[in-house]
Amino acid sequence: MASYEDKKKALLALMDELMEQDCVVAFSGGVDSSLLLCLACKYGKKHGTKVYGVMIRSILQPAKDYSIAKDVADELGAWFETLDIDELSVPQILGNSPQRCYYCKKFLFTSLLDFARERGIATVLEGTNEDDLHVYRPGLKAIRELGVISPLSQAGLTKADVRQMAMEYGISVSRRPSAPCLATRFPYDTALTVEGLRTVEKGEQMLKEAGFEVVRLRVHGNIARIEITPEKMPRILERHREVVEKLKALGYTYVTLDLEGFRSGSMDVGL
Numbered sequence: 001m002a003s004y005e006d007k008k009k010a011l012l013a014l015m016d017e018l019m020e021q022d023c024v025v026a027f028s029g030g031v032d033s034s035l036l037l038c039l040a041c042k043y044g045k046k047h048g049t050k051v052y053g054v055m056i057r058s059i060l061q062p063a064k065d066y067s068i069a070k071d072v073a074d075e076l077g078a079w080f081e082t083l084d085i086d087e088l089s090v091p092q093i094l095g096n097s098p099q100r101c102y103y104c105k106k107f108l109f110t111s112l113l114d115f116a117r118e119r120g121i122a123t124v125l126e127g128t129n130e131d132d133l134h135v136y137r138p139g140l141k142a143i144r145e146l147g148v149i150s151p152l153s154q155a156g157l158t159k160a161d162v163r164q165m166a167m168e169y170g171i172s173v174s175r176r177p178s179a180p181c182l183a184t185r186f187p188y189d190t191a192l193t194v195e196g197l198r199t200v201e202k203g204e205q206m207l208k209e210a211g212f213e214v215v216r217l218r219v220h221g222n223i224a225r226i227e228i229t230p231e232k233m234p235r236i237l238e239r240h241r242e243v244v245e246k247l248k249a250l251g252y253t254y255v256t257l258d259l260e261g262f263r264s265g266s267m268d269v270g271l
């Protein structure tokens with residue numbers, strides 16, 4: 001298995017090569033895409049090429065992500081652009097099918113490729129890491145089909161490697177928790193609604209403001225299932241009346257704490 005230093009060296013060499021021409025980076029303001037944008041800007045400056053950090057804005061992303069992404073793009077010196085898309089216009093996304101991520105990535109990256117082509121840019125990069133290749137990620141198929149480049153996974157960097165490298169480069173969001181799209185809070189084959197997505201966003205934001213930064217609010221009909229890290233469970237039990245009251249005020253009838261704790265991709269169990 002390659003060492004961290006070997007993987008880092010491979011990534012830097014790849015980015016140096018890729019940035020001999022202008023590029024578009026699919027940018028969310030998360031750790032993976034922020035490291036990618038940072039390196040693109042570093043080598044873009046070396047080669048005199050232009051780097052666009054392009055964020056897709058849709059109902060499936062928390063609204064707060066926009067300001068975070070803009071601040072990071074400014075910090076890194078990239079041209080920041082946004083594309084507004086209506087992902088719920090795609091039936092397979094609206095219906096939250098088990099292949100939703102495939103159709104979503106196809107829709108999203110087709111828009112990014114159109115943006116790039118309009119500017120005469122052939123290179124579009126995105127932030128899949130090595131760990132993403134070993135879990136249920138149907139969207140990766142769409143990324144490959146469209147010819148989008150994934151430098152982090154190509155160089156073999158895991159999530160931990162990405163965080164370490166982001167800290168070394170002083171990127172402000174290096175410790176930011178992962179934030180997958182809001183559709184992952186609902187069971188597959190449950191139709192997504194604007195109201196449901198915004199409500200779960202409000203619920204999670206409330207929990208984060210209460211000190212539970214790593215959190216998922218999974219929704220099963222009128223049941224809100226809270227996933228937090230096990231070490232924070234005593235704290236949420238101390239504040240359970242406040243949490244229950246606020247979540248019920250959002251419209252949930254029952255509020256539960258998942259004793260297995262936070263698990264990325266827990267809605268994929270059984271697939």
